[in-house]
Amino acid sequence: MTTLHSEPTAEAGRSMLRVVFYAAILFSVFQIVTSAFSPISSTVVRALHVGFLLLLTFLLYPLRGGQSGPTHVLTKAVGFIAIGLATYHWVFEADLVQRAGELTDADMAVGVITLVLVFEAARRVMGLALPLICLGFLGYALFGEHLPGPFAHRGYGFDQVIGQLAFGTEGIYGTPTYVSSSYIFLFILFGAFLEQAGMIQLFTDFALGTVGHTKGGPGKVAVVSSGLMGTINGSGVANVVTTGQFTIPLMKRFGYKPAFAGAVEATSSMGGQIMPPVMGAVAFIMAETINVPYVEIAKAAAIPAILYFFTAFWMVHLEAGKQGLKGLPKSECPDPWAALRLRWYLLMPLIGLVYLLFAGFTPMFSGMVGLALTVVLIFGAAFAGRLNGTSLRILFWIVLGLACSAFAKVGIVSVMAVIGLLAVLLVPRKDGRATLRIAVQALVEGAMHALPVGVACALVGVIIGSLTLTGSATTFAGYIIQLGSHSLFLSLVLTMLTCLVLGMGIPTIPNYIITSSIAAPALLELGVPLIVSHMFVFYFGIMADLTPPVALAAFAAAPIAKESGLKIGMRAVQIAAAGFVVPYMAVYAPELMLQGDKGLEATAYVVFKAALAILLWGATVVGYFRSPMSPIERVLAFAAAALLVVAAPITDELGFALAALVIATHLWRARRLAPVTL
Known part of the structure; x- marks a missing residue:
């Protein structure tokens, strides 16, 4: 009997893996397209983002929660129901806007079921702690008017709470989900592509x-x-x-x-x-x-x-x-420099990303450009190798670079695109199929890495919605x-x-x-x-x-x-x-975070104090500097570090004096105890 059922079971397992595989790719592609071209409204993007998160969670995580593993067929069906409920916001977007605050029976059903699924998905991915905390805030929004004294609020109807949490922009589709569906996913995908391309090595x-x-x-x-x-x-x-x-x-x-x-x-x-x-x-x-x-x-x-x-x-x-x-x-x-010479091209998207962020471009745009450069570098290495002759490869990259420049429509990005693409001429060429596998695996890994982050962002919307409502x-x-x-x-x-x-x-x-x-x-x-x-x-x-x-x-x-x-x-x-x-x-001392108006001198002074305190505290904790420290040295070193941190009159002077005393006496003692070599 085992033999009769093993093959269908194995085949069903492989089929489900394929479903997860293609769902993850579709999720990543959806996020890339919506971030690059914005074909649909932000509200719909957030709803579908949560829908994909729920789909993958219920496909991967079993009822008992914890690590991903085999899931029951009903659990898988719940995942597809979740993505179906997300499309409700897309299909009826105009109607939902027109009747904002007045929910129909269908709206209530969609909202309640979606909230329940978000809670359950979070429990499976992260355990009970966060869902219980959020459930407490939800209970406060529903029944907080019965609490005594200043803890009570005026009271809100069930439909008001559901409308706030499941349809507004301050609930599960609030700012955290917006950031997850735009910036965070792009940067997770960016990291996944670089990791698959060999950045860890x-x-x-x-x-x-x-x-x-x-x-x-x-x-x-x-x-x-x-x-x-x-x-x-x-x-x-x-x-x-x-x-x-x-x-x-x-x-x-x-x-x-x-x-x-x-x-x-x-x-x-x-x-x-x-x-x-x-x-x-x-x-x-x-x-x-x-x-x-x-x-x-x-x-x-x-x-x-x-x-x-x-x-x-x-x-x-x-x-x-x-x-x-x-x-x-x-x-x-x-040899670190040999490692850089071998994989130096992987740093180019990171350098481009840093430049764009510090040049004032938005994180979404910077992340898209960084991701695009990474993909171009990976695929360019494969396709350039298929062209015969250096001249043809140069022509290929010039044409592709100009096309990207025209598409970007931003001067500095255009220059970066041309330089980046021409630089790939020096990138070690790879087999096309291997490159495609790297890209596909990165799309899948990016979606998987986004699950715990995205689910957490959706669920904490319950807290934000409850706090803003009450x-x-x-x-x-x-x-x-x-x-x-x-x-x-x-x-x-x-x-x-x-x-x-x-x-x-x-x-x-x-x-x-x-x-x-x-x-x-x-x-x-x-x-x-x-x-x-x-x-x-x-x-x-x-x-x-x-x-x-x-x-x-x-x-x-x-x-x-x-x-x-x-x-x-x-x-x-x-x-x-x-x-x-x-x-x-x-x-x-806000200068430590480059805040305030005291200038670089004040920042340098605070950084020096902090570094000296770290040196002393480290020696205190470990009990070692140049040699093992005595108990009195550890006490004095701790006191000196504490004085350097406390922002009060003359504490800095006392801290510097005590630090100098501790370091000098310890070095003198360590030198005396050092073995004499002939």
């Missing part, structure tokens, strides 16, 4: 060649490669499971303990979300929320991101010194402002704890959206600059993924390191100490 070879042979080289390779990967994908957990497959075993092989190896990778990978030019999805949502150009967000994040990775690099260096760990043999390290955000913000009138520091601590507690169960995106809706306006009211207040919330949303007991990045590293996720999280908190301090420094 380029970054790994470059990191190995530059720092692999130094003290504790394998750990430094993890920091550098994860930081570089963060420039193209902006996803912490994705970084852990890609670069971590190589770096964690490498660190363990050279003597790092499993918990420390996993913590280094988790810490470095989470930094990818704050590493310009392509930061995490939150950065795009932030730019849209506070209505500032994305480039301003990237500028504000640049110095803190450098300090963050400097911290991780320094902690690895100190741990290697403490454990006596050496680097890789020079002969085993690849106005309850202002109540909580009032408490923070009242507390901050006595102590700004206490308001900051309360905001930090809110971010960390929420982050125990939900990803960075909904964490930022919730806290930015409630706490960031209060910080702004207390005098914290706009970008700094939102970046404060953003940073602690990231740190929540490293903070036990629920640290997503640490638990993603656990199976690779073969160590407890809790132990990895504890070490990650130590390594990422600056991530907890820099946001506070930025509030009291």
